[in-house]
Amino acid sequence: MGKKLRLYVSMLLSTILVSGCWDQVQIEERGFVVGVAVDAPRNENAEEQAEQEAPEKPKGKQRFLVTNQMVIPGGLVAGGQSTGQNTTNEAYLNIVSEGDSLFEVSREFATRASRTPFYQHLKIIIFSEEIARSKNGFGNAIDVLLRDPDARRSTKVFISKGDAKNVIEVKPKTEKLPSLYINSIGENNDRTARMLPVMRIGDVHEQLLNQFSFTLPRITAEKQEVKIAGAALFNSDHIMVGFLGEEETEGLNFLTNQIKGGLLKAKFKEDLGVLSITGAKRSIVADTRNKEHLKFTYQIECEGAIMESFDQIDLLNKQVMEKLQLAFANEIERLCRDTITKVHKQLPVDVIGLGSHLKQYHKDLWKDIKNDWEKGKRLYGKSEIKVVAQVYIRNIGGINRAELGR
Amino acid sequence: MLRRILAQHRRQKASSSELPRQEAAQPISLSLSSNLQENLETIKTLLGNSHDLLTRSFFIGNTQHSCAVVCIDGLANSAMVHEQILANIQLMISTAEKTVPDDPEEILSLLFEEVLSVIEIKKESDFQSMLDCVLSGDTALLIDGTNQVIVIDSKGWATRAVEEPAAEGLVRGPRDGFTESIRDNTVRIRRRVKDYHLRFDGSIVGERSKTDLVVAYIDNIVDKELLDEVKRRLATIDIDEVEESGFIEQWIEDDFLSPFPQIHSTERPDKVAASLFQGRIAILLDGTPVVLILPVTFGLFLHSPEDYYERWIVGTLARLLRYIASFLAVFSPSFYIALVTFHPGLIPSDLAFSIAATRDGVPFPAFLEAILMVTTMELLQEAGLRLPKPLGQTVGIVGGLVIGDAAVSAGIVSPVMVIVVALTAIASFAIPSYQLAIAFRMIRFFAMFTAAVFGVYGVILSFIVIMIHLSNLTSIGYPYLSPFAPQMPRDWKDLILRAPITFLRKRPKALHTQDETRMRTGDQS
Numbered sequence: 018m019g020k021k022l023r024l025y026v027s028m029l030l031s032t033i034l035v036s037g038c039w040d041q042v043q044i045e046e047r048g049f050v051v052g053v054a055v056d057a058p059r060n061e062n063a064e065e066q067a068e069q070e071a072p073e074k075p076k077g078k079q080r081f082l083v084t085n086q087m088v089i090p091g092g093l094v095a096g097g098q099s100t101g102q103n104t105t106n107e108a109y110l111n112i113v114s115e116g117d118s119l120f121e122v123s124r125e126f127a128t129r130a131s132r133t134p135f136y137q138h139l140k141i142i143i144f145s146e147e148i149a150r151s152k153n154g155f156g157n158a159i160d161v162l163l164r165d166p167d168a169r170r171s172t173k174v175f176i177s178k179g180d181a182k183n184v185i186e187v188k189p190k191t192e193k194l195p196s197l198y199i200n201s202i203g204e205n206n207d208r209t210a211r212m213l214p215v216m217r218i219g220d221v222h223e224q225l226l227n228q229f230s231f232t233l234p235r236i237t238a239e240k241q242e243v244k245i246a247g248a249a250l251f252n253s254d255h256i257m258v259g260f261l262g263e264e265e266t267e268g269l270n271f272l273t274n275q276i277k278g279g280l281l282k283a284k285f286k287e288d289l290g291v292l293s294i295t296g297a298k299r300s301i302v303a304d305t306r307n308k309e310h311l312k313f314t315y316q317i318e319c320e321g322a323i324m325e326s327f328d329q330i331d332l333l334n335k336q337v338m339e340k341l342q343l344a345f346a347n348e349i350e351r352l353c354r355d356t357i358t359k360v361h362k363q364l365p366v367d368v369i370g371l372g373s374h375l376k377q378y379h380k381d382l383w384k385d386i387k388n389d390w391e392k393g394k395r396l397y398g399k400s401e402i403k404v405v406a407q408v409y410i411r412n413i414g415g416i417n418r419a420e421l422g423r
Numbered sequence: 424m425l426r427r428i429l430a431q432h433r434r435q436k437a438s439s440s441e442l443p444r445q446e447a448a449q450p451i452s453l454s455l456s457s458n459l460q461e462n463l464e465t466i467k468t469l470l471g472n473s474h475d476l477l478t479r480s481f482f483i484g485n486t487q488h489s490c491a492v493v494c495i496d497g498l499a500n501s502a503m504v505h506e507q508i509l510a511n512i513q514l515m516i517s518t519a520e521k522t523v524p525d526d527p528e529e530i531l532s533l534l535f536e537e538v539l540s541v542i543e544i545k546k547e548s549d550f551q552s553m554l555d556c557v558l559s560g561d562t563a564l565l566i567d568g569t570n571q572v573i574v575i576d577s578k579g580w581a582t583r584a585v586e587e588p589a590a591e592g593l594v595r596g597p598r599d600g601f602t603e604s605i606r607d608n609t610v611r612i613r614r615r616v617k618d619y620h621l622r623f624d625g626s627i628v629g630e631r632s633k634t635d636l637v638v639a640y641i642d643n644i645v646d647k648e649l650l651d652e653v654k655r656r657l658a659t660i661d662i663d664e665v666e667e668s669g670f671i672e673q674w675i676e677d678d679f680l681s682p683f684p685q686i687h688s689t690e691r692p693d694k695v696a697a698s699l700f701q702g703r704i705a706i707l708l709d710g711t712p713v714v715l716i717l718p719v720t721f722g723l724f725l726h727s728p729e730d731y732y733e734r735w736i737v738g739t740l741a742r743l744l745r746y747i748a749s750f751l752a753v754f755s756p757s758f759y760i761a762l763v764t765f766h767p768g769l770i771p772s773d774l775a776f777s778i779a780a781t782r783d784g785v786p787f788p789a790f791l792e793a794i795l796m797v798t799t800m801e802l803l804q805e806a807g808l809r810l811p812k813p814l815g816q817t818v819g820i821v822g823g824l825v826i827g828d829a830a831v832s833a834g835i836v837s838p839v840m841v842i843v844v845a846l847t848a849i850a851s852f853a854i855p856s857y858q859l860a861i862a863f864r865m866i867r868f869f870a871m872f873t874a875a876v877f878g879v880y881g882v883i884l885s886f887i888v889i890m891i892h893l894s895n896l897t898s899i900g901y902p903y904l905s906p907f908a909p910q911m912p913r914d915w916k917d918l919i920l921r922a923p924i925t926f927l928r929k930r931p932k933a934l935h936t937q938d939e940t941r942m943r944t945g946d947q948s
Contacts, residue, residue, distance in 0.1 A: 033876050040878075043789060044763045045782040049775065090780035137768025138775060167768070197772070 045090070048132030051109075051140045052086035052196030054181035055119070055158045057147040063115045077117030078153045084182045085112045085126055085134060086196050093193055108193035111186060119161045136165065139172045140200040142218065143236060145181040149249060149257035156225065156255055163222050170219030173203050175236040176249035178260065184238040199236065202245050210270050210279025210294060211246045211263040228253055229373060230366035230391065232269065235260055252366045253391050259364050261356065268356030271317050271349055272369040272404075274299045281321065281408075283344040288327035292345050292410065296320045301374045305382050311400040313371060317349055322412035329420060332413040342408045349406035357402050365398040367391055453550045457527075459567035463491055469550060483512055483566075486523045488530060490566040498560040500579025508562060508575060511538050527568030534564070535573055543576030555633065582607065588690035588712070590857055595732045600690045605635050605709035611692035612639060612707075616699060620644070626657065628671070628708075632664035635709035636671070639695070644702045646935040649718065652899055653704055668708040668715050675717075677897045682865045684858035685898040687716040687723060694728050702936035718901035720933065721893060722918050724859040725749060730921050738921035744853065746919055751850035752863045753889075756793045757874035757882045759843045763789040765878030781837040790875035792836050796844040797871070799826050801864065804848075905933040 058064070058080050067074065092108035112130060116122040126134050142162060148154035162168050177184045185195055192198035203215040213234040216224075224231040235247035248261040248269060261269060270276050276297035283290050297319040304312035323332060323341075330337050360368055372390050375383045391397050455462055463478055470476050477499075480491040492508055512534065524530055535544065547553045547563075548571050557563050560578035585607070588600035601608045609623055620642040628636045638657070640650060656675040665671065668688060676685045689695060690712045695705045698716045706715040716723075725745045730738035763782070767775050785792060803822040807815050827845075830836045847867070854860045866889060873881035896903035906914035911932045916922035928942045 041764045041788075043782070044767045044775065044779045045785070047767055047779065049767075049772075049779070051772070088776050088779075090776045090778075091783050093776050094780045135767065138772045140772065169768075 042133065042135075046132055047135040048126075048130050049088040049090075049138045050085050050134050050136050051088055051138055051194060052143070052185050052199070053139065053141075053162075054084040054086075054143045054145070054177075054185040055148055056082040056084070056145040056181050057151065057154070058082045058115050077157070079148075079151055079157060080115060080117045081119060081122065081148070081154075081158060082113065082115045082182070083119060083122045084185055085114075085123070086110070086185055086194070087112060087130065087132070087134065088138075088194060109195065111182075113182070119158060120165075123161075136167050137169060139168060140196050141173045141175060141185075141203070143175045143177050143181040143184050143199075145177050146179065146249070146257065146260075148181075149176050149233075149251070152256060155251075155257070159218070159221065159225070162218055168218075170217060170222070172218045173200060173215045174218050174221050174233055175199070175203070175245065176233045176257065178235055178237045178247075180238075184236055184243055187238055187243050188241055189243075190241060199243055199245070202243065203234065205245075207278040209246070210267040210276055213248050213266060213270070214275050214277070224251075225255055228387075230368045232261070232368045235266075248368075250360065250364060250366050250368055252364075258366060259359075261359060264352060265356045265359055268352035268354075269360070269368065271297060271299060271319075271353050271406075272315060272356060274370075276319070280324065281319070281345050281348055283341075283348040285341050285344045286328045286330060289325070290323065290328070290341060290344070291325035292321040292408070293324045294319060294321045295411065301371070303371075303374065303379060305375075305379055308382070308386060309394075309396065309399065311396065313374075313400060313402045315353065315402070315404045317353070317404065317406040319345070319349060319406065319408045320411055321345070321408065323410060323414050326413075326418065329418045332417055338410060342410055345408040345410075346406040349408065350404050353404040353406070357404070361398065361402060365391065365395065367397050369402075371397065371400070371402075455548055455550065455553075455565075455570045455572060457568050457570045459489055459491055459565055462565050462572075463493070465550065466493055466554070469554065479509070481509070481513060483530060483534075484514075484523055488523065488527065488567060490564060492562055492564050493557055494562040494577060495557060495560065498558075498580050499562050499577040500560075503577045503579060504562050507541050508539065508564065508577075511540065512564075527566055528571075531566050531569050531571060531573065534566070539564075539573070539575060541575050541577075545574050546571050547574050548572070559633075559635075578606075585611075591689060591691050591694075591855070593727070593729045593732070596728055597691075597693050599692060601692060601707075601712035601714055603710055603712055605637060605707055608692070608707050608712070608714065609637060609639070612695055612699070612705070615692060615696035616641065621699070624654075628657070628660050628662070629665040630661075630663050632666070634665045636665075637707040639699060639705040639707060641699050641702075644700070644930070644936050644938050645704060646702060646937070648935070649899060649901075650704065653706075653717065656899075657706075665708065667711045668706065668713045671706055671708060672715055675899070677899065681892065681896055682862045683721070683893065683896060683903070684724065684856070684862060685717075685719065685896065685903065687719040687856070688713045688858065689716060690714070691728060697728065697731070700930075700941075702930050702934040718898035718934070719903075720898070720901075720905050720931075721903055721907075724856040725854065727855040731924075735921050735923045739919070742919055742921055745855065748850040748853035749859075749863060752847055752854060752860070753866050754870055754882060754886070755843055755847050755850065756797055756867060757870040757885070758879070759840065760789045760793050760871060761874040761879040761882050764875070769879075778837070778839050781839055784834050785837050786835070789840075790871065792840050793843070793871055794868075796826075796830075796836055796840050797847065797867065800844050800848050901933055906931070909933075 059082070064080055087110045089108055089110055092106055110130075112126050114122045114125050116125065123134055144155060144158060148158060162172070175184075184199070187195050187198075189195055189198040192201070206212045206214050213232060216233050221233070230250065230252050232248040232250055234245055235249050237244045237246075246263045246266065248266045249257050250259050250261060252258050267279065274297070276294060279294045281292040281294060283292070297317060299315055299317045302314040302316065326332060332338060332341070357369070360366055367390065386396055389396050453465070459480070463480070466478070467476065475496040476493070477496045478491055478493050480489055482489055490512070492504065494504060524533065535546065547556070553563050553572050553574060556574045560580060562575045562577040564573040564575060582604045583602050585599045585602060587598045591600075599611060601611060613621065618641060622640055622642050624638040626636050626638075627633050636657070638653065653675070657671070660671065660674050662670065662674070672686045672688065673679065678685065695714050695716060699705060703716055703718065706717070725742065727741070730742055733741070762770055763778060767779075770778065782789075787795065803818060803826070807818045810818060827841050831838050831841060851860045851863055854863065870882060870885045873885040875881075877884060894904045894908050902909055905911055906918060913929060914931050914933065917927055925942075929939050930936045930941055932939070
């Protein structure tokens with residue numbers, strides 16, 4: 018019995034002493050990284066220096082300039098209590114480093130920050146336009162963020178116009194942490210149609226794994242604020258080919274059935290009418306008789322409520338209403354046409370979901386033309402796209418008109 | 424080592440008495456003589472001329488036949504002794520114009536049959552049985568010339584009034600509680616159970632204390648095997664003194680190494696009555712207001728009589744809350760430790776940052792911090808328990824202000840830890856059974872330790888260990904976790920959910936009652 022007891026005790030002790038506590042780090046010793054910005058380096062000093070030190074070192078094709086935004090929790094406490102070692106009362110610290118591997122860079126931070134970087138609370142990743150446009154940039158940069166088991170698949174991804182570093186270094190007035198500020202803006206797409214729905218890194222991974230072109234939300238930095246509007250277009254090789262403007266993004270949202278809210282302006286008679294969108298639905302009808310000349314019709318149905326009516330018209334009149342609905346429908350068609358001109362004619366990238374529509378509803382045809390869609394014979398560019406919109410005004414608001422008509 | 428202790432324990436249980444006993448504990452095999460003076464002398468010698476021993480010799484009526492009463496001052500109701508015994512014998516015989524016979528035996532039967540108007544009266548002829556009665560409050564009447572003695576029930580001592588049990592208060596429900604007197608307690612039960620099948624099986628435990636013990640059950644409901652087992656276990660009790668029902672509980676419980684209580688104790692008569700109707704057994708002990716109920720299940724400790732008195736929705740919600748409370752009481756400090764030291768990714772970002780901010784500058788790791796605070800809370804609780812009421816408030820103030828506030832401002836602990844400890848304390852107070860709350864307090868430290876070593880994985884491991892233990896545990900041979908395991912879906916109606924009264928048509932299945940049905944009429948459910 019004594020032997021058995023000794024065995025049990027040693028088993029118990031070894032499980033505790035050998036395996037226990039291996040990843041124990043007190044919460045205040047972790048460096049919570051909430052935002053990462055990936056840029057291409059501005060100058061080649063660092064690269065040259067590395068070259069001189071170790072010419073034999075394996076090198077990547079693309080070098081990255083990575084900015085990690087780390088939280089200083091002490092700075093978040095209201096009034097900045099004197100508990101921490103924080104002296105500047107800032108809630109974050111941006112650490113910048115350069116290298117050809119993102120993981121290398123993140124480990125490099127450990128040599129400079131007292132707290133070990135911890136990526137489980139990573140909220141946003143911003144890639145600069147330059148990285149997204151480079152041949153090996155985007156896919157390579159995102160690899161570690163997807164591969165690392167510590168990273169979350171819910172991190173939001175944005176493409177910045179200009180340097181990503183400038184975006185993450187913005188000093189917002191409303192929030193203490195720029196990354197959380199950007200994170201919250203990204204969720205406002207139910208208020209505006211000009212913003213793409215957020216893309217989480219898991220969704221991006223999904224796009225990278227299939228053969229379609231895709232879009233990512235665009236972010237632009239100003240001094241004290243950022244703006245998330247517009248979209249970055251990626252072709253099926255996952256290289257960014259261009260941006261969509263704000264209105265074009267609105268059209269894109271209508272075409273891809275991603276409208277959650279927003280507004281429509283239309284000119285009716287002499288002045289503007291403004292519609293708040295409460296919901297929109299699109300369906301695609303494909304005419305597949307001629308493979309070489311496919312015809313698509315987008316049918317968009319949109320519901321909304323009148324928010325502003327500057328022309329003093331009688332909204333309770335049925336004919337007026339029908340004309341107004343038509344005006345809004347025309348506006349939708351215009352927005353969509355503008356978008357289609359850009360993504361269909363100028364830069365043929367199928368971000369409006371036609372390829373996936375064919376894949377889902379015309380499987381045999383799709384198998385046939387899969388390799389000739391965006392590349393090869395470029396059937397996508399040769400196809401014909403029409404948009405038909407229908408608007409239903411459900412609500413005219415609390416009043417009929419603000420003043421009597423002139 | 425563990426096994427040795429267990430074996431020893433079993434041996435103690437099995438063999439009733441092989442150990443040599445002191446002589447004093449052995450019964451006096453001494454019969455009464457027919458000489459009154461001699462008998463009185465013997466009594467005085469046996470009791471060591473005790474200070475509270477009362478003897479009074481007198482003549483019967485107007486004759487010269489002498490007799491004597493013997494009783495214990497305070498135990499016997501002196502008014503009753505005066506009126507029913509002394510007055511009757513001295514006066515009534517003469518006023519009733521009875522002729523007193525000469526033969527002492529005939530005097531004895533005259534007194535026994537006609538003069539003494541007392542309901543409980545008997546004859547004894549040896550010192551042991553006489554003294555047993557006298558020492559429990561009866562009065563002995565010795566008559567010169569006979570070797571028999573009349574023992575008259577005259578029990579009447581100062582008892583505590585019936586009060587509401589402090590530890591088991593209810594908002595709605597009866598306000599009476601058990602007292603230290605076993606007679607009062609059987610009365611409290613009998614008042615609620617007028618079924619003539621109610622049985623009070625009396626016995627005496629304790630070689631020297633000779634404490635009355637009553638096993639209460641309802642004869643045509645209770646499982647006979649259970650009853651036999653309880654009686655068998657009670658028969659093995661071999662101990663000099665039994666001060667409290669805890670002695671009985673610890674002697675007959677199944678597993679003395681388990682932190683969980685396997686026998687329920689209560690001071691509420693309504694709870695005991697309800698348990699009897701369910702087919703359980705109650706054990707009452709003289710000298711304590713705490714009555715044992717057995718067998719029990721884990722769920723029973725989280726039930727309160729009020730669950731049944733209030734409407735079923737309220738009862739169900741209250742029970743749900745208590746199950747959550749018991750989980751919090753055990754695991755909230757360990758979850759804090761695990762999340763803060765191992766998995767900050769599981770905390771919502773804003774909360775994680777603010778915890779990190781408040782822990783900035785705290786010198787201890789979360790585990791030490793938690794141990795420190797939880798131990799302090801235990802100390803406060805223990806200190807408050809023993810102190811007289813006016814001082815108890817001081818403990819509250821010192822504990823609340825000094826430990827809570829000052830420790831945070833001094834930077835020894837983080838405010839979040841204070842919240843966690845407060846939550847733990849409140850959750851453990853929400854558990855209706857103090858016995859179970861103590862068990863949870865012990866397990867809490869175990870869970871904290873595993874959390875400190877293995878993180879959330881450790882918390883789950885400790886939960887599994889506790890569950891394995893609980894499902895192995897029995898109460899008088901009945902599965903402790905029923906009706907969870909073994910599964911008895913029929914009884915789930917009265918577990919976390921307290922179904923409407925009309926749905927509770929059957930008694931608990933686990934109890935193997937002779938009569939399972941509580942409601943016979945009507946098929947509406």
